[in-house]
Amino acid sequence: MIARFLIRIVALAALAYLVLPLVVIVGASLTETSYLAFPPQGLTLKWFGVLFDDPSYVSAFVTSTLLALAATVVAIVLAIPASLALARYVFAGREAISSLLMSPLVLPYVVLGAALLQFGSAIGLARSFEALLVGHVVIVMPFVLRSVLPLLTPEQRALEEASMDLGATPVATFFLVVLPQIRGGIVSGGLLAFISSWINVELSIFNTSSALNTIPVKMFNYVQYTIDPTIAAVSAITIVAAALVIILLDLLIGLDMLSESRRP
Amino acid sequence: MTAPRTTLALLLFAPLAFFAAFFVAPMVVVALSSIIADDGALTTAHYARILLDQYHWDVLWVTFRIALLTTLICMLVGFPLAWYLVRIVRWRAWRRACVILIIVPLFTSNIVRSFGWMVLLGRTGLVNQGLMGLGLTERPIRFLGTETGILIGLVYILVPFVVLTVGNALAKIDTAYEEASADLGVGPARTFWFVTLPLTLPGAVSGAIMVFALAVSAYVTPALLSGGQITVFSMLIFQQYSSVFDFHYGAALSITLLVLTLILVTVAGRIGEGRKPA
Numbered sequence: 001m002i003a004r005f006l007i008r009i010v011a012l013a014a015l016a017y018l019v020l021p022l023v024v025i026v027g028a029s030l031t032e033t034s035y036l037a038f039p040p041q042g043l044t045l046k047w048f049g050v051l052f053d054d055p056s057y058v059s060a061f062v063t064s065t066l067l068a069l070a071a072t073v074v075a076i077v078l079a080i081p082a083s084l085a086l087a088r089y090v091f092a093g094r095e096a097i098s099s100l101l102m103s104p105l106v107l108p109y110v111v112l113g114a115a116l117l118q119f120g121s122a123i124g125l126a127r128s129f130e131a132l133l134v135g136h137v138v139i140v141m142p143f144v145l146r147s148v149l150p151l152l153t154p155e156q157r158a159l160e161e162a163s164m165d166l167g168a169t170p171v172a173t174f175f176l177v178v179l180p181q182i183r184g185g186i187v188s189g190g191l192l193a194f195i196s197s198w199i200n201v202e203l204s205i206f207n208t209s210s211a212l213n214t215i216p217v218k219m220f221n222y223v224q225y226t227i228d229p230t231i232a233a234v235s236a237i238t239i240v241a242a243a244l245v246i247i248l249l250d251l252l253i254g255l256d257m258l259s260e261s262r263r264p
Numbered sequence: 265m266t267a268p269r270t271t272l273a274l275l276l277f278a279p280l281a282f283f284a285a286f287f288v289a290p291m292v293v294v295a296l297s298s299i300i301a302d303d304g305a306l307t308t309a310h311y312a313r314i315l316l317d318q319y320h321w322d323v324l325w326v327t328f329r330i331a332l333l334t335t336l337i338c339m340l341v342g343f344p345l346a347w348y349l350v351r352i353v354r355w356r357a358w359r360r361a362c363v364i365l366i367i368v369p370l371f372t373s374n375i376v377r378s379f380g381w382m383v384l385l386g387r388t389g390l391v392n393q394g395l396m397g398l399g400l401t402e403r404p405i406r407f408l409g410t411e412t413g414i415l416i417g418l419v420y421i422l423v424p425f426v427v428l429t430v431g432n433a434l435a436k437i438d439t440a441y442e443e444a445s446a447d448l449g450v451g452p453a454r455t456f457w458f459v460t461l462p463l464t465l466p467g468a469v470s471g472a473i474m475v476f477a478l479a480v481s482a483y484v485t486p487a488l489l490s491g492g493q494i495t496v497f498s499m500l501i502f503q504q505y506s507s508v509f510d511f512h513y514g515a516a517l518s519i520t521l522l523v524l525t526l527i528l529v530t531v532a533g534r535i536g537e538g539r540k541p542a
Contacts (some may be wrong), residue, residue, distance in 0.1 A: 011348030
């Protein structure tokens with residue numbers, strides 16, 4: 001059928017489009033030339049060596065990782081009770097609270113970044129790790145909410161009630177019944193949260209400084225003035241890391257979310 | 265179910281307190297700051313400055329035009345890809361590989377992805393080499409510093425959102441509906457238009473809204489691919505906060521972008537809801 005053939009062509013072209021820039025960057029990071037070349041001319045790992053010898057890159061890498069980790073943990077701790085309240089109960093203001101907690105998804109990050117800088121300057125929080133952290137928690141919390149909420153179904157609620165009827169305390173019920181059931185949502189939401197925080201520029205850029213820098217902001221400031229194989233090497237590391245994490249996840253929990261899994 | 269007040273208070277206190285302190289309060293500060301003059305008096309001067317300057321209207325127009333085109337192209341590229349993955353691919357391993365290929369860019373920073381396009385779209389980049397090699401153009405086409413360049417980059421960054429939301433919606437549709445439609449003698453095109461598409465629409469609309477909101481407020485990709493030639497709205501805001509240091513004016517620009525985005529997102533959401541399958 002012609003339609004099917006056309007869809008196939010468009011889809012394969014789209015896949016090629018998705019892969020091309022990543023391949024080019026990884027390739028360019030291996031060039032022996034001191035300017036960026038693709039296809040690479042010669043093969044060398046020297047640009048990766050340059051990175052690891054530069055303490056400012058190493059410290060930006062550490063900052064980004066700690067920030068993303070902390071933001072994810074705080075977001076999960078805040079999102080779990082919020083999802084329980086939103087999924088379980090009908091109360092005045094429920095819709096409003098739900099939209100409030102989800103609104104960072106559609107709020108321009110630049111606007112929130114500016115707001116946090118301005119607000120932070122007023123209360124002495126600006127350009128600090130804490131300032132970055134609170135902003136990142138706000139923007140990553142919707143990811144956790146969105147993946148946990150759908151798991152809090154009436155069936156899940158019934159099991160919880162059964163546990164309570166059998167005499168388990170609310171705390172025991174939470175850890176033994178509720179938590180195991182929403183674990184999948186916490187893992188996938190937490191992972192999205194971690195990554196969104198790790199790669200964020202728009203929000204972070206307002207509260208970073210030369211002493212406190214995240215890896216994407218550092219790269220952004222660099223790329224605007226110079227394009228060289230060093231920056232391709234940093235980029236290549238982040239691409240390979242992302243690919244490894246995803247492949248690992250696929251092996252662990254299965255990412256085949258687009259198959260018709262609803263069929264028994 | 266109605267909840268005991270104490271349970272609700274216990275569950276919601278921490279998340280709401282956090283959002284009040286670090287989300288609502290900062291936004292209130294910005295909103296207030298946008299209507300305060302340097303001497304502390306209330307003023308509408310910052311907004312007047314935005315509204316009366318043709319330059320701002322031009323920037324807004326460019327920003328929204330880019331965002332709309334991005335959303336449209338993302339749907340045109342993302343829908344077939346989602347369809348292909350959910351309905352056409354029968355080989356599980358290949359579909360898995362494709363899903364990974366779609367998610368890897370999502371997990372890679374905007375900087376890296378835009379940087380990739382800076383390299384690809386340059387005068388001597390692979391794209392121009394390819395176009396000239398195929399004889400489609402005699403001399404290199406200028407992509408960097410043009411709206412086309414920004415569009416290529418933004419679509420690239422945002423298309424995975426469409427594939428995933430539309431793909432999820434498609435995967436959830438019980439194919440029995442389509443089979444029933446076919447059994448009743450309806451052709452594939454009409455089945456698609458009257459059965460499958462309406463069922464996919466809520467997913468597609470939420471994907472489109474997300475893409476639009478992200479495109480309107482995008483900063484990194486336009487900044488890197490515009491080469492300083494094209495200004496979008498988020499750049500104006502960043503300039504005020506980082507180099508001009510006019511926080512009041514920057515605040516007014518922020519609120520303007522925010523309000524316009526929210527209006528469009530709400531309107532699009534209403535349209536999506538209004539088209540629920542009967």
